[in-house]
Amino acid sequence: MLAILAAPSAPQHHVWDSSSPPQAIRVDDVPGVVTRKVVAFQCSKVNSGPLDHDASSKRTVAQAIARLLGCDFVDGVDQVPATPGQGSGEAWAEGARYLVPTQTLTTDEAQRWGITRPEHLFGGVVPHPFVATKVISHPLVEPLAPAPPGWSPAHGSRIRDAVLPGYSVFSAEDARAAAGRLLAGGSVRLKDPAGVGGLGQWVIQSLDDLESHLADWSDDQLARHGLVLERNLREVSTLSVGQVMVGDQVAAYVGTQGLTLNHVGHEVYGGSQLEVCRGGFDALLQERLQPNVRRAVEQALQFHQAALDCFPGFFASRCNYDIAQGLDDHGQMLSGVLEQSWRIGGASGAEAVALQAFAGDPSLRRVRASTTEVYADEVVPPPGAWVLYDGPDGHGRRLVKYARVELDVDA
Structure with missing residues (x-):
């Protein structure tokens, strides 16, 4: 067990209180500015209906976050009006709209909804879409290897001791170079950087294995999304x-x-x-x-x-x-x-x-x-x-x- 501390023999289970929050988070009073906070759940899935269990359970968590913050809840950021009152001339206070998105937001998306600090959402904001994927978990094969705009060579250097041996690549040539280096030490795990829950991963034992997978990726796909190759573990x-x-x-x-x-x-x-x-x-x-x-x-x-x-x-x-x-x-x-x-x-x-x-x-x-x-x-x-x-x-x-x-x- 990973217990930080040993648990007693008869633990007390806390019952979730869905009626009222323990305390409300206040927004500073400003004349002419509405201080009521609104929590919006934003599902990025297309055609996500009431029977989508993943979206439904996350929506339930978002509702609980609204109660914890002492806020109203709306299903979808589009349901939050640009101004809180109809023709009242009132404006939202900064941070009055709190977002629970199902995906990491880009800076452009966040700014569109007035999200400028971590206090404004449950989740994260990244300057470029690739930063939210597995592709930042390894350095490039060479300092001047192809990479998308906004790539940080310093990040790969900073995390070498925190990750498994591996590389991120944005071309077939670099994928072959990375595989050649890693295969000398054993089997390699090839990953689609956007894969979720273990999907989009393959174990390769040879360069021929790699080639069979590279055939499924166009040069444009590799340049835009990249691939991850890292040491395979058992x-x-x-x-x-x-x-x-x-x-x-x-x-x-x-x-x-x-x-x-x-x-x-x-x-x-x-x-x-x-x-x-x-x-x-x-x-x-x-x-x-x-x-x-x-x-x-x-x-x-x-x-x-x-x-x-x-x-x-x-x-x-x-x-x-x-x-x-x-x-x-x-x-x-x-x-x-x-x-x-x-x-x-x-x-x-x-x-x-x-x-x-x-x-x-x-x-x-x-x-x-x-x-x-x-x-x-x-x-x-x-x-x-x-x-x-x-x-x-x-x-x-x-x-x-x-x-x-x-x-x-x-x-």
């Missing part, structure tokens, strides 16, 4: 390290993700188990962590700080980093950040219940929070669980998602 455990801020509540955590079987027998995301402390990454580093866990937290913080320093305009209120720890083909133990997530995610239900617990009890320092996803026709969520979604999955069978939090984790 016997892997993946840790999640994160930091979230909503209003004046800040928390950081380390945890694990689980897999489960869906109704057609495929392994899919099954939930997250998080050890959460009040405060940011620095507070997390002050906790009693196992050596491998401390290493993961340090690598996540190194990656996070490098992004802040090397990509001007980047900021985020929700940061999550996946760190893989496992053996390479020669039995050497490696640890490194696989990817970043600066948007609402599968663990955000757990993040929300942890933040609500901290907001409700200022003396609380640590909690254990979790999300669980169950594909079964007969499901009874445990006592105290907050149900995020209960409805059909993509195959029309029942899927239940819930979150819960344990308060008594201080020994």
Whole structure:
């Protein structure tokens, strides 16, 4: 177990309070300016309906964030009027419109909605779209290798000790050069930088393997999106390290993700188990962590700080980093950040219940929070669980998602 501290034998489960927030976040009073805050959920999926379980569960989390902030909730940023009153001449106060988008925003998108600081959204803002993908997790094969405008050579140098051996490439020639170097040390994992949930990844054992995959990518696609090649690991455990801020509540955590079987027998995301402390990454580093866990937290913080320093305009209120720890083909133990997530995610239900617990009890320092996803026709969520979604999955069978939090984790 990744427990920061040992849990007592009979943990107390906190029940999610959906009626009223523990406190409202105020906007400074300005004459002629509306101070009521509005939280808008913005789903980037096309044709996302009420039966889209991913969008539906994230919408539920966004509603909870609105309650935590003491705000009205609207479904879709387009539902937020440009001015709060019809012909009243009133204007929105800065930060009165808070956005929960399902994707990381670009600077242009953020500015369109008046988002200029991490206090204005649950997620992140990047200066260029590629900064939100896996492609920033490795350096180029050569300093002058092709890269998109806005690429930061300094970032690759800053994170070398925080990631697995690997390269990001934007041409077939560089992909072959990267593979040649990496294959000398064992098998290589080839990644589509925009792949989600383990999709768009292939293990290659030879240059011929690489060529078979390069045939699926045009030169233009490679130049615009790139590819990632990194050391392949076995016997892997993946840790999640994160930091979230909503209003004046800040928390950081380390945890694990689980897999489960869906109704057609495929392994899919099954939930997250998080050890959460009040405060940011620095507070997390002050906790009693196992050596491998401390290493993961340090690598996540190194990656996070490098992004802040090397990509001007980047900021985020929700940061999550996946760190893989496992053996390479020669039995050497490696640890490194696989990817970043600066948007609402599968663990955000757990993040929300942890933040609500901290907001409700200022003396609380640590909690254990979790999300669980169950594909079964007969499901009874445990006592105290907050149900995020209960409805059909993509195959029309029942899927239940819930979150819960344990308060008594201080020994």
